[in-house]
Amino acid sequence: MSDDDVRRAAIASDERDSFAPAxxxxxxxxxxPEYRSxxxxxxxxxxxxxxxxxxxxxELAGPVFGDDAVTEADADLTRAAHGEAVGQxxxxxxxxxxxxxxxxxxxxxxxWQANASGRYAHQRDQWPGTLDPNFAGxxxxxxxxxxxxxxxxxxxxxxxxxxxHNAWRPAHIHFSVFGRSFTQRLVTQMYFPDDPLFFQDxxxxxxxxxxxRRRLVARYDHDVTEPExxxxxxxxxxxxxxxxxxxxxxxxx
Amino acid sequence: xxxxxxxxGLTPSQTVGPFLHLALDVPGDRVAVEPGSDGSIVVRGxxxxxxxxxxxxxxxxxxxIDGRFARCATDARGEWVVxxxxxxxxxxxxxxLQAPHLCVSVFARGLLDRVVTRCYFDDEADANDVDPAxxxxxxxxxxxxxxxxxxxDGYRFDIRLQGDDETVFFDI
Ligand SMILES: [Fe+2]
Numbered sequence: 001m002s003d004d005d006v007r008r009a010a011i012a013s014d015e016r017d018s019f020a021p022a023x024x025x026x027x028x029x030x031x032x033p034e035y036r037s038x039x040x041x042x043x044x045x046x047x048x049x050x051x052x053x054x055x056x057x058x059e060l061a062g063p064v065f066g067d068d069a070v071t072e073a074d075a076d077l078t079r080a081a082h083g084e085a086v087g088q089x090x091x092x093x094x095x096x097x098x099x100x101x102x103x104x105x106x107x108x109x110x111x112w113q114a115n116a117s118g119r120y121a122h123q124r125d126q127w128p129g130t131l132d133p134n135f136a137g138x139x140x141x142x143x144x145x146x147x148x149x150x151x152x153x154x155x156x157x158x159x160x161x162x163x164x165h166n167a168w169r170p171a172h173i174h175f176s177v178f179g180r181s182f183t184q185r186l187v188t189q190m191y192f193p194d195d196p197l198f199f200q201d202x203x204x205x206x207x208x209x210x211x212x213r214r215r216l217v218a219r220y221d222h223d224v225t226e227p228e229x230x231x232x233x234x235x236x237x238x239x240x241x242x243x244x245x246x247x248x249x250x251x252x253x
Numbered sequence: 254x255x256x257x258x259x260x261x262g263l264t265p266s267q268t269v270g271p272f273l274h275l276a277l278d279v280p281g282d283r284v285a286v287e288p289g290s291d292g293s294i295v296v297r298g299x300x301x302x303x304x305x306x307x308x309x310x311x312x313x314x315x316x317x318i319d320g321r322f323a324r325c326a327t328d329a330r331g332e333w334v335v336x337x338x339x340x341x342x343x344x345x346x347x348x349x350l351q352a353p354h355l356c357v358s359v360f361a362r363g364l365l366d367r368v369v370t371r372c373y374f375d376d377e378a379d380a381n382d383v384d385p386a387x388x389x390x391x392x393x394x395x396x397x398x399x400x401x402x403x404x405x406d407g408y409r410f411d412i413r414l415q416g417d418d419e420t421v422f423f424d425i
Contacts, residue, residue: 021424027266028365035268037363040303041414045394047368047424053347054385056318060356063322101260112276122272124310138276174270176277182316183425187360187367189267206365207265215262238261 022240025209034202036163059242060182065108065142075141077111077153078134085135087116087154089230092218095147096177097238098184103147104239110176111151112138118157118171127160152230158197170197170204177237184239191217192233266366271310273360278312278326285315285323285337295407296372296400297334300327300359303415307331311361313412315372318343327361339374339404345385352380352387354398359412368422372410373399386423394421 030042078085092111096104114120114137119129121137137156141149158168172189179185191204195217198204207213215238224232269277286293296315300308313333314324323335339353355372373381381387387395397420400408412420 022263026263030365030368032365035363035365037268038365039363040306041308041361041363043368043419043422044303044415045419045421047422048390049424050386050389054345054349054389056351057344057346057348058318060316060318061320062316063320097261099260099263110276112272120272120275122275124271136275140276174267174273174276176269182356182358185314185358185367186264186266187269188264189270203267203365212262212265215264216267236261236264238264240263 023209026207026212028206028208032202032206034164035206062107062178062180062182062184065178067142070108070140070142075139075149075151077113077137077139077151080134080136083134085115085154086132087135087157089152090155091150091152091224091226091230091232092173092190092235093148093150093224093232094218094235094237096143096149096179097147097236098179099238099241103143103145104179104184105143105145105147107143107147107180108140108178109143109149109237110138110140111153111173113153113156113173114159114171116154116157118159120159125159129157129159155192155231158195163202164200167200168197170195170201175235175237177239179239183241186237186239188237189216190235193217193220268362268365269310269312269360271362273310273312273362274326277324277360279324283323283325283335285317285321285335288336292338293336294339294404295334295336296355296410297332297407298400298410298412299331300333300361300412300414301331302363305413305416308361308363308414311359311364314358314360315355316358317355342380349385350380350383352377352384354384354386357410357412359414361414364414368414369425370412370420370422371398372408374408375399375401376403390421394419397421 032038115132115135117129156171172191176187218233218235221232221234300311308331309329311327317340319340325333327333342350357370358367360367400410402408
């Protein structure tokens with residue numbers, strides 16, 4: 001084999017290996033007793049880890065959503081047919097990256113959230129928060145060439161739930177991303193800085209690693225804020241490799 | 254060259270919560286292949302919890318090696334359904350041919366991260382017998398990965414998150 005062949009082979013195996021599991025503490029244990037709904041829904045058996053040689057030779061590619069599947073209006077949650085949503089208008093933007101820091105373009109990002117009163121436009125949400133006829137609470141966007149998405153929405157309210165006495169979810173926006181491949185599929189929640197409800201939220205606090213938890217909190221960005229219009233927040237979403245461990249770094253130990 | 258510390262940390266997973274339907278329940282997404290067209294199959298099932306009760310706020314996604322994708326939220330009875338086609342047999346990294354299967358993700362309220370499983374087909378017995386992933390699973394749990402039924406009648410793939418006959422999930 002030539003040096004080039006060796007290097008190519010190394011990159012190929014390196015790319016595979018870089019889909020290695022997330023560092024410990026990044027994701028919550030599925031059995032997280034403080035979040036009561038996990039009790040009957042977490043598998044009791046440990047997941048089966050396949051011998052890498054027995055895993056799929058090709059990483060499953062994500063679905064392709066064409067430009068026709070997503071319109072510009074889908075990224076603006078504040079405008080309804082007959083009026084505008086009530087609440088503090090916000091711009092939420094960020095990049096979809098892999099853990100090697102590479103942007104993932106043309107990838108679908110879906111969001112859903114409660115309205116400014118903390119009520120979802122959902123049949124099963126029946127707490128006495130106020131409904132807003134001009135807020136459906138769902139949006140979608142495709143990332144651009146730099147992996148960037150951008151939504152215009154309103155800041156959601158906190159809402160109560162039955163998990164424990166006086167339980168309130170901190171304000172949050174649900175995010176669903178596809179990335180490029182099966183391994184990169186991720187659903188998560190974005191929070192707002194300095195929310196006083198963090199301390200009692202078992203969903204956010206189910207994540208063991210504090211630094212990982214902090215990555216779910218958006219950053220206020222005055223450069224994204226638009227005068228006379230809306231407050232700006234940045235929230236990057238980072239999914240697993242490939243490319244988490246570039247070959248060069250390995251060579252340097 | 255970027256320093257290791259320049260690399261962004263992974264974003265943790267969170268539950269889809271009870272209101273996932275607002276964004277993720279897109280009726281057209283249930284259909285990867287038009288019902289009735291050549292090679293189309295229907296796969297349905299029920300998601301249940303550790304008490305055997307239905308999970309009415311879940312989402313089942315099927316991904317395939319041929320690029321097909323479908324997803325369906327569970328209804329009040331925990332039932333989901335997708336229309337697709339059987340994927341071709343795909344090789345593992347060491348070149349072994351696998352039996353046709355769907356790669357399945359399950360999201361739900363109460364699941365802080367998705368769980369991942371595989372849906373094989375009962376009418377592919379010969380291929381299933383030599384499938385390396387099925388062979389890696391203890392024999393008395395293997396059937397949890399095999400959908401019963403046929404291309405004509407449709408396949409049934411029930412997913413038990415916990416308890417008796419818990420579905421086998423994979424660490425990916
Ligand atoms: Fe929520």
